[in-house]
Amino acid sequence: MSCERLTKEHAKKVMSETDHFLFDCDGVLWDGNGTIPGSVDTISNLKRLGKKVYYVTNNSSSSRDEYQLKCQKYGFDADMSDIVGTAFASALYLHTSNFKGKVYVVGNPGMGKELDNFNISHIGIGPDEVEQDNSVKYSDRVKSWLNTQLDPQVNCVLVGFDPFISYHKILKAASYIQRDNCLFLATNEDTHLPTQGSDIVIPGTGTMVLSVSHAARKKPLVIGKPETTMFDVLAKANDLQPSRCMMVGDRMNTDIKMARRCNLKSLLVFTGVCGIDDLPHNGLKAESFEGSDDSPDFYADCLGKFGEFISDL
Incomplete structure (x- = not known):
């Protein structure tokens, strides 16, 4: 399936057709240096416009309550029920x-x-x-x-x-x-x-x-993306309709692949793992390791671009 660079018209159409937004976190909302510019404002705008936001992460290093504290520290409004991580x-x-x-x-x-x-x-x-003595013979280690x-x-x-x-x-x-x-x-x-x-x-x-x-x-x-388990958990708990959901992520082979499997709309941002070179070109799969046959519906340089497009709605 072809994908398009996100425009203001695309964003307006997405907003009219979507009630629930699912966000990957690392590489989308924040990275090792802190929040990615524009991400906090985008989430705030979505909530202002009555949209429901969920945080769906493959990161297994934190429990849900720890992740909630991290969201709040960075300025993202999040209830624990909005968060699904792979540990949970x-x-x-x-x-x-x-x-x-x-x-x-x-x-x-x-x-x-x-x-x-x-x-x-x-x-x-x-x-x-573990044994730290490098003088131990290999045969003794095997024993x-x-x-x-x-x-x-x-x-x-x-x-x-x-x-x-x-x-x-x-x-x-x-x-x-x-x-x-x-x-x-x-x-x-x-x-x-x-x-x-x-x-x-x-x-x-x-x-x-x-x-x-x-x-x-x-x-x-x-358990994690691209498998459907985490969306299934959210959908069952919140009665989500896939056609009214959008997944936003930075990885083709996890975030976007899960979106395709669950029949969700999808947006790929270039602030994490994938970039423009990972997208299919002229109908051919990218040669990069992160490339995937599962193309996003839209792509943008960053989440903040989507936020700009919806700021005056």
């Missing part, structure tokens, strides 16, 4: 599946907090104590790995963003996954974090998921 959606998935057992988490305290909210038992969060103690109650592995991921964690996660009837969930498969203006690459959750999946020789059930 993963815990909710286990809860609604009537999960019984224990989860081994390759992740972070935000994920643990959401699991705790549903009284789901878990282990694994935080750094593992030590083969004697790794595994928790007999673990019947689910959940992988999210883990700044303490290690060889030992991958070993344990892959070993648990080999068990019969062990669930393997991943919060998302994002390649890296948006870091515009920096030459530093910050690896995303997808690098951690792939390391576990490759060792386990099994693929996970992915």
Whole structure:
């Protein structure tokens, strides 16, 4: 499907046809330097015009209440019920599946907090104590790995963003996954974090998921975008009609792909991961890694441009 650069006429038509706006956060509303110019005013204008705003993020490093505080810190008006992150959606998935057992988490305290909210038992969060002696022979290391103690109650592995991921964690996660009837969930498969203006690459959750999946020789059930789980959660709770919703994001292969799968209108902004070179050209898919067959309906340099177009409505 072709896509067009957003114009004022497009924006006016979108406003007449849309009641609910779903926003990715990192790379759309803010980045590592703070709020992206124009984003706060755009959200305020949408709310002034009676539109409902939701925050839909693949970021698994914060619980919903922590994300609410972050939104408020940056000037975005957000109730906790307006926020769906992958930490919450993963815990909710286990809860609604009537999960019984224990989860081994390759992740972070935000994920643990959401699991705790549903009284789901878990282990694994935080750094593992590992042998630091480089003089140990390889054969002795293998013997030590083969004697790794595994928790007999673990019947689910959940992988999210883990700044303490290690060889030992991958070993344990892959070993648990080999068990019969062990669930393997991943919060998302994002390649890296948006870091515009920096030459530093910050690896995303997808690098951690792939390391576990490759060792386990099994693929996970992915909870985050581009899967439809998070929209399904919002739609069920708020009786959303897909035709009256728009997804705004910075990634073709997550935000826009989910929008297509859920039949939502979509807007791609160039303040995060993707740029103009990631869009299809003359009907051909872009050669970039972030390119996708799922084109947005519209694209803009930044969210603030949309805000400008609707400021006088």
